[in-house]
Amino acid sequence: MTLALQIILVLTAVLMTVFVLLHKGKGGGLSSLFGGGMQSNLSGSTVVEKNLDRYTILMAVIWIACIVALNLIQAFAG
Template sequence: MALALEIVLVISAILMTVFVLLHKGKGGGLSSLFGGGVQANLSGSTTVERNLDRITVIMAIIWIACIIGLNLIQTFAA
């Protein structure tokens, strides 16, 4: 059980990192340094962006649940 949670934890962490990096830059940070700031104001929140937000939140919830589950297994297994 712990091995399965560890695998899901690693996969969800990698996917969450990818999904966070796919988000469109909102401020004048590093995205505008590389030319991303020019197109940031051309369109509002699209369906793709909203779905990306939802998937990122779901990945974060799965990640947190895996951490809590592994902690409970470690606590009660000893």
């Protein structure tokens, strides 16, 4: 169980890093490489950006849940 949570923790950390880097910042971000830059100039918020926000938040929630679960397992194991 602990190993599975640790693997999920690492995977969500990597995915969350990628998703954060894909967000549009002041300079356009990496999302402009995939066609997000042109559409974001035409409208305020695209569907792609909204979905990217949702995926980033989901990864953060899973990441935090894994940290809490691993701490509870460590606290009650000994």
